[in-house]
Amino acid sequence: MMGASLSRWTMSCFAAALVAFVAAQALMVAGYGYPAAPLRAPETLLVVHLVAIGWLSLLMMGALFQFVPVLVAKPLRDPALVLPAVLCVLCGLAFLLAGFLQMAGAIEPGLPVLAWGGGLLVCGFSLSIWLLAHTLWQARPLGLSARFVATGLASLAAAMALGLAFALALSGIVDLPFAVALDQRAVPFHATAGIAGWLTFTAIGVTYRLLPMFMLSPEGDRAISRAGWLLGSAALALVVVAAPAAAFAGAGERTVALIVLAAGLCGCAAVALYGIDLAWLYRKRKRRAVELNIRASAGAFAALLLALLLLLALAATGGLAEHAGALVYLVAFGWLSGLGLSQLYKIVPFLTWLECYGPVMGRKPTPRVQDLVVERRDTGWFVLYFLGVYAGTAALLAGWPELFRLAAAATLAATLALVVEFVLARRLANVAAASRLPEGTRLPRLFIAGQRQG
Amino acid sequence: MTQPHRDLDVRPILKAGGEPFSVIMEAVAALAPGQSLRLLASFKPLPLFQVLGARGFQPAAREIGGGDWEVIFTPIAAAAEAAPAPAAAKPATGDDWPEPVAEDDCRELDPPEPMVRTLEAVERLAPGQTVAALLPREPVFLFEELEARGHRWRGAPLEDGGYRVVIRAGGGQGGAS
Numbered sequence: 041m042m043g044a045s046l047s048r049w050t051m052s053c054f055a056a057a058l059v060a061f062v063a064a065q066a067l068m069v070a071g072y073g074y075p076a077a078p079l080r081a082p083e084t085l086l087v088v089h090l091v092a093i094g095w096l097s098l099l100m101m102g103a104l105f106q107f108v109p110v111l112v113a114k115p116l117r118d119p120a121l122v123l124p125a126v127l128c129v130l131c132g133l134a135f136l137l138a139g140f141l142q143m144a145g146a147i148e149p150g151l152p153v154l155a156w157g158g159g160l161l162v163c164g165f166s167l168s169i170w171l172l173a174h175t176l177w178q179a180r181p182l183g184l185s186a187r188f189v190a191t192g193l194a195s196l197a198a199a200m201a202l203g204l205a206f207a208l209a210l211s212g213i214v215d216l217p218f219a220v221a222l223d224q225r226a227v228p229f230h231a232t233a234g235i236a237g238w239l240t241f242t243a244i245g246v247t248y249r250l251l252p253m254f255m256l257s258p259e260g261d262r263a264i265s266r267a268g269w270l271l272g273s274a275a276l277a278l279v280v281v282a283a284p285a286a287a288f289a290g291a292g293e294r295t296v297a298l299i300v301l302a303a304g305l306c307g308c309a310a311v312a313l314y315g316i317d318l319a320w321l322y323r324k325r326k327r328r329a330v331e332l333n334i335r336a337s338a339g340a341f342a343a344l345l346l347a348l349l350l351l352l353a354l355a356a357t358g359g360l361a362e363h364a365g366a367l368v369y370l371v372a373f374g375w376l377s378g379l380g381l382s383q384l385y386k387i388v389p390f391l392t393w394l395e396c397y398g399p400v401m402g403r404k405p406t407p408r409v410q411d412l413v414v415e416r417r418d419t420g421w422f423v424l425y426f427l428g429v430y431a432g433t434a435a436l437l438a439g440w441p442e443l444f445r446l447a448a449a450a451t452l453a454a455t456l457a458l459v460v461e462f463v464l465a466r467r468l469a470n471v472a473a474a475s476r477l478p479e480g481t482r483l484p485r486l487f488i489a490g491q492r493q494g
Numbered sequence: 495m496t497q498p499h500r501d502l503d504v505r506p507i508l509k510a511g512g513e514p515f516s517v518i519m520e521a522v523a524a525l526a527p528g529q530s531l532r533l534l535a536s537f538k539p540l541p542l543f544q545v546l547g548a549r550g551f552q553p554a555a556r557e558i559g560g561g562d563w564e565v566i567f568t569p570i571a572a573a574a575e576a577a578p579a580p581a582a583a584k585p586a587t588g589d590d591w592p593e594p595v596a597e598d599d600c601r602e603l604d605p606p607e608p609m610v611r612t613l614e615a616v617e618r619l620a621p622g623q624t625v626a627a628l629l630p631r632e633p634v635f636l637f638e639e640l641e642a643r644g645h646r647w648r649g650a651p652l653e654d655g656g657y658r659v660v661i662r663a664g665g666g667q668g669g670a671s
Contacts, residue, residue, distance in 0.1 A: 109634070178537075178540070181511065253630070394635060398639055401614075402610060
């Protein structure tokens with residue numbers, strides 16, 4: 041029953057996230073990190089965390105600060121904590137990246153920067169989890185989307201805790217034999233909690249609301265969606281809690297492997313159910329011609345499906361350890377980043393439109409949301425992006441690093457073009473000058489949403 | 495306050511996973527003039543404060559243990575004065591909300607068109623008139639805008655997943671707060 045206002049810092053999060061995404065892809069084009077360096081080399085870790093925290097996590101945080109209050113029809117709790125949370129994550133990321141540079145021998149800061157980074161990231165993410173979880177908590181019983189987001193937040197807490205343990209261990213604050221043991225056994229759990237739990241689960245939760253909204257499909261708690269959530273949550277609990285606990289309790293490799301296998305089966309089933317649900321939502325849509333954000337998302341859903349098939353194929357042939365990099369790349373760039381870019385293409389114009397034209401809506405003619413972008417011009421950039429990701433995955437599997445750099449250049453070019461489009465949308469540059477700013481409106485600022493004067 | 499409270503316990507409905515909103519609204523509509531409603535719920539029903547506040551009720555909430563809450567909604571004198579017609583004249587609503595001048599079905603429009611159409615309809619109203627709209631979902635951004643413009647609203651989810659809202663045009667100053 042409550043109104044939801046525009047989240048003040050969401051655009052700032054999106055801007056910082058896009059800067060990190062461009063920087064990470066520029067490093068990949070330059071041949072920094074995997075596949076030129078090993079998968080666990082500090083150079084690779086730098087690129088991975090720039091993508092996972094700088095791009096994907098900030099993108100998701102910005103989206104959730106706006107989206108969770110809309111989802112549960114309650115105002116965000118403690119909105120004053122949003123800015124400190126974002127600043128802690130940004131500073132923590134900077135220290136973390138410096139820590140990886142220190143591990144790589146590129147700089148000698150004379151400080152345990154990795155531990156500082158871990159600490160600051162824990163502060164930033166904990167604040168974010170607190171205010172989002174607190175907002176969700178007031179809205180129990182939770183709907184489908186909110187449940188996915190809640191599981192995502194729990195996974196973020198797990199990924200964060202393991203990450204802090206690594207940062208302390210690698211900084212020498214915890215003794216070395218423990219650090220080595222931790223690093224060798226727990227890295228896959230940390231990555232799974234972050235990529236499959238926090239990022240994937242939250243993204244699925246967001247799509248369960250956004251897709252029906254923009255395709256005019258029926259919304260609601262269907263049994264198949266709930267089963268997907270339960271199976272996925274079970275998979276995460278097994279891999280994030282049970283498997284590490286068993287490993288550290290001294291259980292044999294075989295026990296841990298069985299737990300991971302069970303988790304994998306549950307996870308694959310959850311993704312399959314999600315795919316069936318997506319097809320159902322698409323078939324039931326009342327809007328025949330869908331917009332570019334939905335069409336582009338199809339590239340991301342295809343990447344998720346391909347990643348599932350690749351995981352099964354690699355697990356069956358025993359190539360998982362060798363090709364884990366290609367699998368993670370496909371999930372992070374095809375599914376998560378592809379979905380992120382596709383949805384930004386709708387979210388940025390939508391929030392900008394609401395911010396600019398909300399005050400005069402119904403009183404004066406306003407442009408349509410679609411007028412803020414030029415879909416015809418941008419379809420090609422999404423095609424280029426997804427072709428780049430698929431080619432990059434193939435290049436990693438085949439062991440062709442030069443082709444991978446070329447593919448990264450393609451995704452970088454597409455990303456830069458879309459960033460330009462987001463800026464143009466924010467500046468209302470695609471709206472005809474005559475109807476751009478009716479009396480009573482003003483041009484939104486690029487990075488900070490204006491607040492309504494009641 | 496010479497009359498006893500009217501009691502309504504919605505905890506069984508909430509425990510069964512139901513939506514008590516319509517029951518509460520029926521109870522409110524059936525209140526005698528000046529009578530207050532004593533509501534028992536398994537959480538602090540903050541959204542109701544807004545809805546019933548817009549209808550001239552003052553909430554007084556206290557936790558009664560086990561996570562349950564007792565809230566007494568008392569009609570405030572200002573609301574009674576503002577009512578142009580006696581409650582008995584309109585048993586269906588029992589307050590100063592006239593029948594909607596129109597009902598617009600926006601459920602099959604692309605966002606944000608439902609919000610635009612509804613606000614256009616609201617802008618055509620004279621102060622005190624109401625208009626109804628059927629929307630695809632609970633319109634949180636619309637509520638924000640209505641509040642900024644000083645209009646009041648009441649809404650409830652529809653059985654098929656949509657949302658029906660009735661908006662009463664304010665006189666140009668703060669209404670639902």
